[in-house]
Amino acid sequence: MANDFLLEIGTEEIPAKFSPGAMKQIEEQASKRLAELRLNYKELQVYVTPRRLALLVRELQEKQEDLLTEVKGPAVKAAYDTNGSPTKAAQGFAKGQGVAVEDLFVQEVNAVPYVFARKSEMGVGTPALLPQFAQDLIQALHFPKPMRWGDLDFRFARPIRWIAALFGTDVVNFELVGLKSGRSSRGHRTLAGDEVVIGKASDYPETLRKAYVIVDPKERKEAIQTQIKALAENVGGEVPDDEELLEEVIHIVEYPTALLGEVAAKYMHLPEAVITTPMREHQRYFPVRSNDGKLLPYFITVRNGDAFALDIVKAGNEKVLKARLEDAAFYYREDQKIPLSELVAKLGKVVYHEKLGTVEQRVDRLRKVSRFIAEMLGFEGLRKEEIDRTAFLAKADLVTLMVSDFPELQGIMGADYARASGEKPEVCQGIYEHYQPRFAGDGLPVSEAGRVVSIADKLDAIVGAFGIGIQPTGSQDPYALRRQAQGIVAILLDSGWDFSLTELLKEAYRVFEEQGTSLLPIDNILLLLQDFFQQRLRFVLLEQGLRYDTVDAALAQGGDLLNRxxxxxxxxxxxxxxxxxxxxxxxxxxxxxxxxxxxxxxxxxxxxxxxxxxxxxxxxxxxxxxxxxxxxxxxxxxxxxxxxxxxxxxxxxxxxxxxxxxxxxxxxxxxxxxxxxxxxxxxxxxxxxxx
The missing domain is CATH 1.10.730.10 (Isoleucyl-tRNA Synthetase; Domain 1)
Known part of the structure; x- marks a missing residue:
């Protein structure tokens, strides 16, 4: 016989970024602990919404499997005397295992005969095991930034407000964080009543659906994709795939209803990134594009609710976006009144890091390191001038009104304002590209200026951080140094440039010294820096499918010339x-x-x-x-x-x-x-x- 088991942990709204990791943990922990308890089942289903984490175990057997084990005891020569009678060793072993001495049997291990006891352990009924199983599972979950609440020492993603636990139709009774488990859940915060009673575990998804909660994130995803596609097609457009945004939206709604909004025509002259960044990053809207990729004056957002008064919700979203774009249009006009080059002096008032100076000092370092790289590559004349100009202007947009309000646009606005200021196309492209790659899977710089200044920029951040004692440890990397080192490695491999990484590190350090910045001695950090980059290269090669010992054999002879x-x-x-x-x-x-x-x-x-x-x-x-x-x-x-x-x-x-x-x-x-x-x-x- 088997029954379904439900465990629902009801909480205050969980941040969307916590949800995928929580689902994975629940599945892994549940399967591991059920195996340890010798409880078989048909299927594990994990559900998550902003207000709940849930586990539904389908056809969980009602009793543990019986356990038959064979326990090795003393060697035969110690277990029996010359007359074949059991010794105290055999008697003590049998007593300890709870079996009669005459039930002991002999079995060879590595050609040596030993006595064994065969023990039988009857399985316990599942209902007796589930309370502890549920408590252990909840307490095993970890989150990036857990919370405490009240006077409790317990930590969780957000405060737990209810716990539902059922085996079939019966409540699995236990108490945790001052809450008693029961059969009551909560529906949608605004569309359902305060309490939803779950009759039996197997009814859980449908019971919650009636309370306007779709507990399965896969189902919510399919619903959102279908609705978005239909709305975009109604205006002759489409929404390009955006898994990152879609994943976030899935985990901030319980009952999704998509709606189409309009962008006022007077804002469509702004650069695309200026329009789409507030949409995507701030409002979680999906921009709509034509079939040939042109941005259309529409957006799609997903409401956490039904279609009631959708026109009012649409108007509210349009009003919020309009305010954002009105600010952006003002910033765009004002920023262009001053040539980008004149903003560089203002960087002297912006602190990059209290121990590493201002952004203006950083720009000076970028120029010197960029020139050094250009010389290592044999660049001369106009190529060197373009690289130097790119490094000089690379950070100027940090003091613009636009980037101050929309920091995601740094580099993007710098390139746009550089064009408006009459800078060369190569310089504009380099300014845009020098932040690349910004994240895993992002494109790499393709221009020489973009590649050189990107390397210099990332190298300055890494050497500076190591120089003041800031290094990634374990999962902690607040300055994203691993990502930046990975970016340098990727650029060098993609470009085929094969110059000495050690010489580059020493030059970046020398430029800090030249400015009078106090760093740890180079001898204290050079080996750490070299190993740091070797580990990034090792990661890249392993990702490409090379065997670990092959990679280690190649790196053992030094990793100064990465392409070699x-x-x-x-x-x-x-x-x-x-x-x-x-x-x-x-x-x-x-x-x-x-x-x-x-x-x-x-x-x-x-x-x-x-x-x-x-x-x-x-x-x-x-x-x-x-x-x-x-x-x-x-x-x-x-x-x-x-x-x-x-x-x-x-x-x-x-x-x-x-x-x-x-x-x-x-x-x-x-x-x-x-x-x-x-x-x-x-x-x-x-x-x-x-x-």
């Missing part, structure tokens, strides 16, 4: 699947193991006597110039091919001579020869750490 590391890792990943790699890696391992504990010696050709030694040295010498050229150019496949040609010669050496002979000079010279082999065979990574 990537080429090396990809070459290793490809070659290790080939049959020829087996003897190659074995040769490397033998050479490496013999040389790793010995001091490095220079090879003395005059001491080579055996034909196998001479042949190997000649093989190395014939290939060395081509090998070093391949290494320098980063053509690791060619370097691997040349090194692989030494493998038969290395095998012949090991068959012909002993390396660790008593003659010290001979031993050291042979080790030096193996050391040369290690250098060549290790051209695609530290192979000794491969799993």
């Amino acid at each position: 590391v990537v080429k090396k890792a990809r070459t290793l990943s490809e070659k290790r699947t080939e049959e020829a790699f087996i003897p190659y890696s074995q040769a490397y391992t033998r050479c490496f193991n013999l040389t790793k504990k010995e001091p490095v010696q220079d090879l003395r050709v005059s001491l080579l006597a055996d034909e196998s030694e001479l042949a190997l040295e000649k093989g190395i010498a014939l290939r060395k110039e081509r090998f070093e050229k391949a290494q320098a150019e980063g053509t690791f496949e060619e370097a691997y091919k040349l090194a692989g040609e030494l493998v038969p010669l290395i095998e012949a050496l090991f068959q012909a001579v002993m390396i660790m002979v008593e003659d010290v000079d001979l031993k050291n010279n042979r080790l030096a020869l193996l050391g040369e082999c290690v250098k060549m065979l290790g051209c695609i990574g530290e192979l000794s750490i491969l799993a």
Whole structure:
């Protein structure tokens, strides 16, 4: 027999961003704890709305599975005497396990006979287990910013106001945070009465639906998408996919009703981002576009309620957006009265960080680091001028009225105002792009100016933060340093630029010093910074599907030239699947193991006597110039091919001579020869750490 089990945790409105994580936790915790309790079920369903978290377990069995276990006791020789009678050891073991001594049986473990007891544990009825299960589940949930309320020490996403718990038609009784569980829930805050009585667990979704609550977020999502599509088509438009906004809207409504609003024509001359940012970021509206992507004078919003008085709701939303756009239009007019370049001086009054100076000082650092990068890349003349101008103007829009009210538009407005001020298109594009990538999945800068200034901007933030002792720890990264380092790595890999990351870090640090900023000594943070970037590169390569040990083998030889590391890792990943790699890696391992504990010696050709030694040295010498050229150019496949040609010669050496002979000079010279082999065979990574 089986019955459905319901647990609903009723709360004050939960922030939308908490809901997806809470659903995942409930499913994971419930399945784990039910398995531990030996309770089988057909299906777990997790529901969430702004005012509730709910678990519905379909066809949960009414009794635990019986448990039959075999417990190992003492060895037979200790359990029985020479007459075959049970000893005190056997008697004590049997008593401890609650079985008769004559019920013990013998079973071998690793060819040694032991006595065992077979224990049977009867399953407990499910109703007796559910109260503790429910309490444990609620207490196991964690949230990014939990709250306490009243005089309780308990923390939760938001204060809990009711708990419903049913097994079939019966209430699962328990008490938590001063609340007693029951069969009462709450419907929609404005459309339903104060209390909704749930007759039985299986009726939960439909009972709440009658109270204007759609508990399944998937169902709410489908309803919202269908309504949005129909409304947009009515005006000849469409709403492009926006999963992030849709996910948020799903979790701020319990009974969705979409409505179409209009944007006053007089605001449509504003830049698109100025119109859509208040819509999306502030009001959670979906902008409507034509089939060719042009912004139309409409928006769609989703009401938490039914269609009653929808015209009034529509008018209210239009009024709110109008006020926002009126402000934006005023800001746009006023901002353009001053050329963007004249705003840079005002950045001296804006503090970037109390320990790192003003934004004006930061702009000075960006220009110097950007020029340094441009020189590393061999850029000259006009290209350098455009990069410098981009860095000079990159932060000017921070003191505009528009960005002060709509910070999401930084960079976007800078590019627009730069165009209005007559700046070159390359500079305008660079200003816009230097913030990219802003988030995971965002596009990368495509212009040279955008790429260079983006690297300089992110590098300044990272070196400055590390320099004043701010580093990401665990899940804590308040300055988004990981994302910024990830952005630098992505730009470098996408562009193919292969300059020294260490030199870049040192230059960024030097510019801080030049301004008189007090940072931790460079020796204290350089290794931390290098490792920080290596970890970001490691993450990128793992995301691309490379094996962890392949990535670690490539990084073990240093990650200063990121593109070289990537080429090396990809070459290793490809070659290790080939049959020829087996003897190659074995040769490397033998050479490496013999040389790793010995001091490095220079090879003395005059001491080579055996034909196998001479042949190997000649093989190395014939290939060395081509090998070093391949290494320098980063053509690791060619370097691997040349090194692989030494493998038969290395095998012949090991068959012909002993390396660790008593003659010290001979031993050291042979080790030096193996050391040369290690250098060549290790051209695609530290192979000794491969799993």
